[in-house]
Amino acid sequence: MRRSCLVLVILVALLPAWAQAPAPYARRLDVPQLTALGRAIFFDAELSPSGEVSCASCHDPKHAYGPPDADALRRGFRAAPSLRYLNSLPPFSEHHFDNDGDDSTDLGPTGGHTWDGRVSSAREQARLPLLSPEEMGGPSVPAVVARLRLTPYAAQLESLFGAKIFDRPEAAFEAALLALEVFQQSPSDFYPFSSRFDAVLRGRATLTAQEARGLVLFDDPAKGNCASCHLSTIRPDGAFPLFTDFGHIAIGVPRNTAIQANADPRFFDLGLCGPLRTDLADHAEYCGRFRTPTLRNIALRQRFFHNAAIRTLEDAVRFYARRDTDPARWYGAAGKFDDLPAKYHANVNIEAPFGGRPGGAPALSESEIAEVVAFLKTLTDADQR
């Protein structure tokens, strides 16, 4: 049922693009076949001019479709995210209301694809790497389509989208993007809900004492308070938690000097207010905000946060506990929030677990940090272990 709805939605969304398509075309859209085609495209390095880069180079299925190694940035200034658990990502909105909760609370900017929410769909997102010189480097739509035409799955594209599809490069390119999007909706690949914690939620497993203490700290508003943004409980509609509310928040992550663009001290990645998105550039109150990522499969990452500044999961959790009590540890001589111009420092979140004075007691002790980390390790999907 859900799958046929999806096809309908996709068909409607694509109607303008297919207005000139041959009539029998719509009947041929078939989710399993599109998924197979999208999978082939996702792993095909031949689509890049170097013959070396595919979507999977940065979104590795053995790392929950996140970066396979410590080079999460490649040549860019943002870490490649995991592509898992984006299945109910809402479209970007500046004013988000959670229907399952108190309708009167405006939760602020929420949703949208990428760290700054600027991309409206997985289909639009795929266009960027396919054409970006920093990523897969296809110089133009016709150039990428010329490569598609030579692939072993070119015949599949023709049988799904019409024998003449390659005569219309923009339509062929759109067809490839559609296949990639449908592939990314495949539940077993992208939202298996197969972690040990999911088994606990189903009543089929139990947490160890250390993991259970970690979960309590994760949820406790006076301790980790993590669950206030990284939602951890089953929703009223029965949906399992995604460990994100998709809200855009500034937490003041330290500057990563390994980023080439950061060699220029005037360069700042300000997330919602630019530079990659430009529509909210005049919203000073949004500068420094990035979309809250899922923490599912977080133990598979080697770099953390939008700029990959933090190198271990322990340190990622420790950053929350000690950002304000031990700022020198994170920012050195540069001082607090060194990746954000001073005029935006007031945008940074200061609620628990943040807060406290330098030298004061952190929100989580070292053993409590270890407990939270132990809990986070239960969020790794079964096929990744």
Ligand code: HEC
């Ligand atoms: C060179 C590395 C690289 C390659 C290759 C790459 N991506 Fe990405 N991907 C990224 C980065 C970095 C981001 C985050 C971009 C941002 O926030 O501005 C991203 C973001 C995404 C997102 C948004 C995820 C979210 O959390 O909203 C999707 C979907 C995606 N990529 C799909 C793809 C597909 C499909 C391909 C192949 C056509 C691909 N990517 C190729 C690095 C890569």
Ligand code: HEC
């Ligand atoms: C106020 C909302 C909020 C709270 C509370 C919060 N987080 Fe986050 N979390 C975020 C946002 C936003 C990001 C991305 C920030 C960025 O990259 O600039 C993030 C990123 C992360 C990351 C890195 C994820 C990745 O893919 O790189 C980890 C790990 C994490 N949080 C764990 C925690 C833990 C553990 C706690 C509790 C101790 C916590 N968070 C509390 C909003 C929050």
